[in-house]
Amino acid sequence: MEERPYIVFESPPRKRCCRQGTWLTLLGLVTASMWAVLLTLLILWHWDTAQNLKQLEGSASQNVSQVSKDLEGHKSDQMAQKSQAAQLLKKLExxxxxxxxxxxxESEQSRYLDGLGADLSNLKSKSLNERRVASDSLERLQEEVAKLRMELKMLNGSACNTCPEKWVNFQSKCYYFGEGSRMWLQAKYACEDLHGRLVSIHSSEEQNFLNRRAKKDSWISLQDLDIEGKFIWSDESPVDYSNWRPGEPNNQDPGENCVMxxxxxGQWNDAFCRSQLDGWVCEQLATC
Known part of the structure; x- marks a missing residue:
């Protein structure tokens, strides 16, 4: 009889099973430990973060408080500056x-002073004019008195023909024939310095005498400085004689106001008063 083989069923090894469970347990423990460590780290990190946040909040709160104080102080300074600026603006205004x-x-005072100056100038001008008129009147009166005295002395037989040195006598008057370049006004002053005046001519006899003596173009006292065309003698004696050159006075150019x-x-011609002539004739009364 043929023997049948027996199949023997072997049971799994218990040791491998136990080893796998152990490894799994260890793995679980390790994993749990790692999670515990990780959780602990997370808790610690959260706590540290919370502490930091609290510190930051406290610091931020302090900073905000300080900034608020600074801002309030700045606003207060701005208000004070605005107040000062307003006061300064008021002061400036x-x-x-x-x-x-x-x-x-000042403008009113300046106008007032200008008015006073103008009044003073007018008063001075008026005073000077009055003094000049009075002086001229006095000179004419003195000359008239001198003429009357001379006529009385001549009636009494006195000879009234005495003249200063370099003066020439003619009909109870003395004449000086000046030489040297002069304008009309300069010639007038030169005669006054010699105690005379520029000659005024009142007769043909006097004119003929002057013709014989004056060899140069000479200034005489006739002029129309005040009114154009109205010629007068400087001593204001009447214009009772004239010896104009034909066609004169013509005032050919404006300003011919003095007579040469x-x-x-010996004829007369109107000329510019600022023209330079080499001759001028002065006169004064002779003495007895």
Missing amino acids: KIQAEQKSMKSR MLGSS
Whole structure:
């Protein structure tokens, strides 16, 4: 009889099973430990973060408080500055108003002073004119008195023909024939310095005498400085004689207001008062 083989069933090894369970347990423990460590780290990190946040909040709160205080202080400073600026603006406006008022007063005072100056100038001019008129009137009166005295002395037989040195006598008057370049006004002053005046001519006899003596174009006292065309003698004696050259006076160019006596003929010609002539004739009364 043939023997049948027996199949023997072997049971799994228990040791491998136990080893796998152990490894799994260890693995679980390790994993749990790692999670515990990780959780602990997370808790610690969260706590540290919370502490840091609290510190930051405290610091931020302090900073915000300080910034608020600074801001309030800045606002207070701004308000004070605005108040000061407003006060300064008021002061500036007040100063500008005072300056404007002062300028107005200065302008009024300036106009007042200008008016006073003009009045004073007019008074001086008027006074000078009155003094000149009075002086001229006095000179004419003195001359008239001297003429009357001379006529009385001549009636009593006195000879009234005495003249200063270098003066020439003719009909109770003395004549000086000046030489040297002079304008009309300069010639007038030169005669006054010699105690005489520029000659005024009142007769043909006097004119003929001057013709014989004056060899150069010479200034005489006739002029129309005050009114154009109205010629008068400087001593304001009447214009009762004339010896104009034909066609004269013509005032050919504006400003021919003074009269010259031509040396060639003795005739008169109106000329510029600032013209330079080499001759001029003075006169004064002779003494007895």
